Amino acid sequence: MATGGTSALLSQISDDFLECQVCLESYRRPKVLSCLHTFCQECLEQLHKRQGDAQHLECPTCRTKTELPGSGVGTLKDNFFVESLADAVKLHKTVKETEGESSRVVCGLCESGQLAKSYCVDCRKFMCEGCIMVHGRIASLKSHQLVTMDEVRSGEGLRAKPRTQPCKLHADEVLKFYCETCKEAVCRDCIMVEHKDHSYTHLVKAAGGVKEELAAILEEADKSLTELKGKQQEIVSKKSVLKDTVKQVEDSINKAAEQARKRLLDQVNAEQKELLQQVQKIEKKTEKDFYTVEDTVETAIVGLVSTTDFGRNVIAHGTDLEIISVKKEVQSRLQSLLQVSPDEMGVPEGEPWVRFVASGAKTDDLALIGEVPEDFRAKFTTLGTTGRLGPTDLGQHNSRQDQDGVVTPQDGIHRTDFRATFTTLGTTGRLGPTDLGQHYSGQDHEGLVTLQNGIQHFTVKYTGIYEIEAAGAAAGWGKYIPKSTRGRGALMRGTFQLNKGEVLKILVGQEGVQDVRGRGVGGGGGTFVTREDNTPIIIAGGGGGGSGLSERKATSDGSNETSGNPSSGGKAGGKDGAGAVQGGSGNLGGGGGGLLTDGGAYEGGRAFVNGGVGGRGSLINADGGFGGGGGGFGGMFFRGGGGGGGGGYSGGGRGDDEHNQCGGGGGSFNMGGEPSGESGANDGSGYVVMTLAG
Numbered sequence: 001m002a003t004g005g006t007s008a009l010l011s012q013i014s015d016d017f018l019e020c021q022v023c024l025e026s027y028r029r030p031k032v033l034s035c036l037h038t039f040c041q042e043c044l045e046q047l048h049k050r051q052g053d054a055q056h057l058e059c060p061t062c063r064t065k066t067e068l069p070g071s072g073v074g075t076l077k078d079n080f081f082v083e084s085l086a087d088a089v090k091l092h093k094t095v096k097e098t099e100g101e102s103s104r105v106v107c108g109l110c111e112s113g114q115l116a117k118s119y120c121v122d123c124r125k126f127m128c129e130g131c132i133m134v135h136g137r138i139a140s141l142k143s144h145q146l147v148t149m150d151e152v153r154s155g156e157g158l159r160a161k162p163r164t165q166p167c168k169l170h171a172d173e174v175l176k177f178y179c180e181t182c183k184e185a186v187c188r189d190c191i192m193v194e195h196k197d198h199s200y201t202h203l204v205k206a207a208g209g210v211k212e213e214l215a216a217i218l219e220e221a222d223k224s225l226t227e228l229k230g231k232q233q234e235i236v237s238k239k240s241v242l243k244d245t246v247k248q249v250e251d252s253i254n255k256a257a258e259q260a261r262k263r264l265l266d267q268v269n270a271e272q273k274e275l276l277q278q279v280q281k282i283e284k285k286t287e288k289d290f291y292t293v294e295d296t297v298e299t300a301i302v303g304l305v306s307t308t309d310f311g312r313n314v315i316a317h318g319t320d321l322e323i324i325s326v327k328k329e330v331q332s333r334l335q336s337l338l339q340v341s342p343d344e345m346g347v348p349e350g351e352p353w354v355r356f357v358a359s360g361a362k363t364d365d366l367a368l369i370g371e372v373p374e375d376f377r378a379k380f381t382t383l384g385t386t387g388r389l390g391p392t393d394l395g396q397h398n399s400r401q402d403q404d405g406v407v408t409p410q411d412g413i414h415r416t417d418f419r420a421t422f423t424t425l426g427t428t429g430r431l432g433p434t435d436l437g438q439h440y441s442g443q444d445h446e447g448l449v450t451l452q453n454g455i456q457h458f459t460v461k462y463t464g465i466y467e468i469e470a471a472g473a474a475a476g477w478g479k480y481i482p483k484s485t486r487g488r489g490a491l492m493r494g495t496f497q498l499n500k501g502e503v504l505k506i507l508v509g510q511e512g513v514q515d516v517r518g519r520g521v522g523g524g525g526g527t528f529v530t531r532e533d534n535t536p537i538i539i540a541g542g543g544g545g546g547s548g549l550s551e552r553k554a555t556s557d558g559s560n561e562t563s564g565n566p567s568s569g570g571k572a573g574g575k576d577g578a579g580a581v582q583g584g585s586g587n588l589g590g591g592g593g594g595l596l597t598d599g600g601a602y603e604g605g606r607a608f609v610n611g612g613v614g615g616r617g618s619l620i621n622a623d624g625g626f627g628g629g630g631g632g633f634g635g636m637f638f639r640g641g642g643g644g645g646g647g648g649y650s651g652g653g654r655g656d657d658e659h660n661q662c663g664g665g666g667g668s669f670n671m672g673g674e675p676s677g678e679s680g681a682n683d684g685s686g687y688v689v690m691t692l693a694g
Contacts, residue, residue: 018082018089022047022060030079033057035064038082044073050517060619077184080165091119091152105149107131119152121145169194178206275356282354300340307333357465357497358673418462418692420445424508424685427454430522430614430623430631432507445690453611454626456506457532462692463500465673469493469689470529471682472540472558472648472666473625476512476521476632480548483683486512487543487556487646487665489524491681494538494672495693503532507612509542509627509647509686518620518634520641520655521545523592524558525627526648526666527686528608536577536595540677540686541648541666542625545589545632547641548659557680558646558665564592565664567645569656573664574599579607579628579651580664589642590615592651592666593628599651603631603644615644627686630654630663 020027022043029041037059039047048057048068056065057073069075105116107128114128120135122144127135135141165185167173173187181198191200311330314323383391420443425433432454440446450457472489489509498504509525524542531537541558544565555565564573564580571588574580580591581600590603593612599605603615605628614624615631622634624644628651633641645652648666655663668677 030082031076032079034066038079118146178203420690422688432626458504460498460502465694467691467693470527470540472542473509473511473524473686475524475543475545478515480519485549485552488680489682490541490558490668492540492677494675496672505530510625512625513623519548520632520634522624522631523629523644523646525625525629539649539669541668542646544646544652544663544665545643546662547643556662560677560679564650564652564667567653568661571653573653574650580645580653586657587633587641589632589644589655590630591654592630592645592647594651599630605630605647
């Protein structure tokens with residue numbers, strides 16, 4: 001049973017286990033790091049040179065840092081076990097490949113072509129019976145270990161290892177001693193030179209103690225492993241409970257949402273009815289005023305027509321006596337009628353008398369549809385100023401009037417201009433800005449913006465209609481992903497009614513990070529403008545990141561639709577404000593984050609409501625941009641892994657683990673008046689431009 005187990009073990013050892021995971025070739029002088037990962041010495045030296053840290057070396061697999069001795073990578077410990085295992089596997093496969101075939105394993109010492117009967121572990125040669133006898137007569141070879149061919153075929157040859165190893169410093173000497181001072185195997189010459197005056201013992205004796213120490217700590221590791229597996233099972237169980245709980249909560253949310261929809265619909269219908277009644281009331285009141293003026297005008301017309309007709313008839317047909325006798329009455333009547341001037345019969349003021357202002361708010365304390373103001377009348381004065389120079393201060397002249405809070409004096413001229421541009425504040429990467437600095441100094445929104453966790457909170461200065469333009473950020477780029485091939489952000493525009501004192505939350509999307517070594521990059525962040533309660537106003541999706549792109553793909557652009565774009569390989573983007581989570585096998589990139597939920601996987605971008613942080617690159621530097629950009633897998637060489645999806649209203653799909661593929665661009669949202677949008681229109685950082693239009 002033991003023999004079959006050893007043979008099966010050797011057969012199951014893959015080439016990957018015996019290959020360096022940097023160069024993907026058989027180990028050349030394998031060196032082991034403190035994390036126990038093994039790589040070729042040459043590969044580690046090249047990696048150390050690129051990292052630029054003289055004291056440490058970061059493992060390319062797990063990122064654990066190993067402290068380097070003064071002389072560098074060459075002094076790291078050799079992995080004798082991997083070398084020995086590679087020889088054993090090669091030996092086992094060589095013998096197994098000859099079984100049942102016409103070819104056979106022959107003696108490697110002589111040219112007789114005789115069938116091999118044994119294998120010398122120390123000489124690493126197959127031997128026939130004649131050579132075995134000669135080998136045994138040589139005094140210097142008597143200590144060598146011989147194993148039978150059956151033992152080699154069964155895998156037992158793995159257990160037979162050379163009793164000694166040659167010294168790396170003194171080729172003619174073997175490692176027979178153990179330096180207790182330096183904790184390493186040494187030869188006789190090492191004791192006399194490099195390890196002079198150190199404490200040492202025989203390697204065999206030291207190995208016995210080391211085995212006992214390792215056995216003790218391995219026993220502790222087994223106990224810890226048992227406990228961890230128990231904890232793992234507990235986590236699996238609780239995850240199942242979590243899933244059930246989430247399902248129940250989601251059902252409750254869906255039910256509450258349906259009830260809210262009905263409640264909101266009832267509220268909208270009621271408000272619509274009230275607004276229409278208000279319009280009809282204004283119409284009736286104004287129409288009544290028109291009727292009153294119209295009656296006055298008609299009465300004056302009738303009086304003038306009848307009096308002038310009478311006067312003309314008297315002049316034309318009356319006698320002198322008749323003319324003289326009615327002259328006083330006609331004159332008096334006409335003078336009375338002419339006292340009422342047409343200019344004094346003005347129509348009701350307030351044209352167009354009734355108007356409607358649409359609203360985008362979705363809270364109970366603000367109108368869902370909009371409002372019908374009773375009237376609007378603004379009177380602009382000199383503000384109490386006299387002389388040749390214009391006013392310099394509003395004072396309280398416009399207080400409690402319709403133009404209150406909308407007018408500012410500049411050079412003596414009344415102005416209502418307002419334009420504000422919101423930027424990334426010079427910040428790059430997956431985390432948002434932490435300091436406003438002087439970026440908005442001297443601009444219309446100076447003093448109106450505060451920062452909270454990278455999100456800019458803007459207090460509206462004037463009530464009015466604003467044009468808002470929002471652009472999502474482009475994806476990352478690098479040596480193998482030029483900017484000309486990366487996904488670009490969407491551009492969205494619309495008009496919105498904003499009220500003085502209202503607070504808007506603005507997250508300006510940042511580009512995916514530049515990957516200076518790998519082939520995969522992260523997605524760009526989406527740009528979000530919401531009300532203080534996270535109700536979206538306008539959102540522009542970010543571009544999706546690629547992996548070794550040689551050409552630009554349309555699916556990687558931020559979309560002007562609400563759903564996130566799929567990856568070029570078909571991994572779906574998010575919908576209805578959700579992040580992209582659809583996965584699959586391989587080293588996929590992270591999904592783009594949406595308004596409400598995170599993107600999938602470790603590298604996924606965070607939702608706006610969860611802070612909007614970009615996803616981490618799994619390896620190297622392939623982070624997604626602030627605004628929910630998904631992180632790229634970021635592998636080295638040709639194994640680049642997938643790119644990250646773009647952040648947005650709905651996240652872009654996760655990039656596929658294939659060369660020349662990309663993640664999907666994020667979706668967008670626009671509830672403004674006169675809405676417009678363009679996919680993939682912004683090749684840079686995101687931004688928001690807000691202009692007072694009226």
